[in-house]
Amino acid sequence: MEGFTAVFLILLAASVALQAWLRWRQLSYVRAHRETVPEAFRDDVSADAHRKAADYTMAKTRLGLVSLGFGAIVLLIWTLGGGLDLADRLWRGEIDSDLTRGVAVVLSVLFAGGILDLPLSIYATFGLEQRFGFNRTTPWVFATDLVKSTLLGLAIGVPLVFAILWIMTAAGDLWWIDAWAVWMAFALVQTWAYPRLIAPLFNRFTPLADESLRERVDRLGRATGFAIKDVFVMDGSRRTAHGNAYLTGFGAAKRIVFFDTLIAALHADEVEAVLAHELGHYKLRHVAKKLGAAAIVSAAGWALLGWLSGTPWFYSGLGVSTPSPYMALLLFVMVGPLAAVFLRPILSHVSRRYEFEADDFAKRFSDARALASGLVKLYRDNANTLTPDPVYSAFYHTHPPPALRIRHLAGAA
Numbered sequence: 001m002e003g004f005t006a007v008f009l010i011l012l013a014a015s016v017a018l019q020a021w022l023r024w025r026q027l028s029y030v031r032a033h034r035e036t037v038p039e040a041f042r043d044d045v046s047a048d049a050h051r052k053a054a055d056y057t058m059a060k061t062r063l064g065l066v067s068l069g070f071g072a073i074v075l076l077i078w079t080l081g082g083g084l085d086l087a088d089r090l091w092r093g094e095i096d097s098d099l100t101r102g103v104a105v106v107l108s109v110l111f112a113g114g115i116l117d118l119p120l121s122i123y124a125t126f127g128l129e130q131r132f133g134f135n136r137t138t139p140w141v142f143a144t145d146l147v148k149s150t151l152l153g154l155a156i157g158v159p160l161v162f163a164i165l166w167i168m169t170a171a172g173d174l175w176w177i178d179a180w181a182v183w184m185a186f187a188l189v190q191t192w193a194y195p196r197l198i199a200p201l202f203n204r205f206t207p208l209a210d211e212s213l214r215e216r217v218d219r220l221g222r223a224t225g226f227a228i229k230d231v232f233v234m235d236g237s238r239r240t241a242h243g244n245a246y247l248t249g250f251g252a253a254k255r256i257v258f259f260d261t262l263i264a265a266l267h268a269d270e271v272e273a274v275l276a277h278e279l280g281h282y283k284l285r286h287v288a289k290k291l292g293a294a295a296i297v298s299a300a301g302w303a304l305l306g307w308l309s310g311t312p313w314f315y316s317g318l319g320v321s322t323p324s325p326y327m328a329l330l331l332f333v334m335v336g337p338l339a340a341v342f343l344r345p346i347l348s349h350v351s352r353r354y355e356f357e358a359d360d361f362a363k364r365f366s367d368a369r370a371l372a373s374g375l376v377k378l379y380r381d382n383a384n385t386l387t388p389d390p391v392y393s394a395f396y397h398t399h400p401p402p403a404l405r406i407r408h409l410a411g412a413a
């Protein structure tokens with residue numbers, strides 16, 4: 001066996017074993033705490049709702065185990081099993097131009113990957129979410145979403161992959177710097193285009209009609225120094241009963257989107273407090289810092305690919321017989337996440353610190369008790385477990401465990 005094949009197999013085994021162990025911990029912890037609502041939540045969360053949250057969390061965790069194993073098998077088939085080689089051979093018979101063939105191979109492999117993931121995604125929506133009463137998606141909406149996102153993927157993917165592959169062949173040894181610049185430009189354009197052009201393809205956005213809520217939003221905007229231009233309500237209920245809110249926009253001009261399910265579930269003062277928390281992420285520069293970190297990490301990723309793509313063992317060690325820029329790109333996209341898993345706890349840790357800071361910000365500009373009661377409602381209605389395994393949570397969760405977060409909001413208000 002080649003040395004790099006051994007490295008790959010060890011990395012795969014370590015990554016799968018670690019993630020399986022964490023899911024197993026989560027399963028047993030949630031099961032052990034299924035019957036007892038934690039002290040702090042007894043007034044607001046019934047024993048039934050707590051059991052439902054436990055069952056929902058366990059069902060999702062089990063599905064996560066299946067998808068982890070399935071993903072590992074698919075990865076082995078693509079690489080050592082010769083799947084990528086086969087795709088390359090099939091297109092070699094059809095297309096002579098390296099560049100055009102590269103685009104065809106990359107997109108067809110990604111497309112095949114999407115098809116392979118489809119059964120699990122259908123089960124997640126119509127099996128799991130349905131069973132717990134969260135699914136609002138009809139087969140028709142699911143199918144049209146799929147067609148729309150595939151077409152969108154092609155419209156964005158063809159020029160992007162074409163540009164990257166062209167740079168990889170034409171830009172010399174330091175091509176990865178140019179590729180990184182294109183990638184960052186693409187990310188910026190996407191940030192601008194997503195709320196304006198892409199999201200409206202999937203959901204309806206209507207200006208917030210509730211006058212008193214709009215007044216609260218404007219008052220909060222003035223107090224925190226944001227010029228809030230547009231406030232939209234999105235028909236999230238078209239697909240799911242889960243509630244959410246998000247903000248987009250550059251600089252001080254912000255566009256706010258509330259899911260209709262959030263507005264329906266929370267009181268106006270709770271919605272205001274949730275918004276204050278979200279504005280806190282901007283005011284405290286969390287969003288800018290996350291973007292900066294993403295830029296640095298992706299530069300490192302492109303540099304690594306720049307080096308790996310020039311080494312023969314990167315291809316042969318992963319089951320690819322003919323090196324090419326597009327194979328380097330595909331291998332990197334497929335194998336890179338195995339290593340990235342080990343960075344996850346660092347990201348989660350930073351993100352949880354930001355959540356506490358945004359909660360402190362919300363305390364200053366709105367009502368901490370309203371934020372706490374709003375969060376408890378969201379935990380309850382979304383069937384978020386109140387008792388995650390501490391190790392699992394430290395590894396994966398971008399938000400603090402409910403008990404800690406509520407205690408933090410209650411203290412030093």
Ligand SMILES: [Zn+2]
Nearest residue numbers: 277281355358
């Ligand atoms: Zn947050």
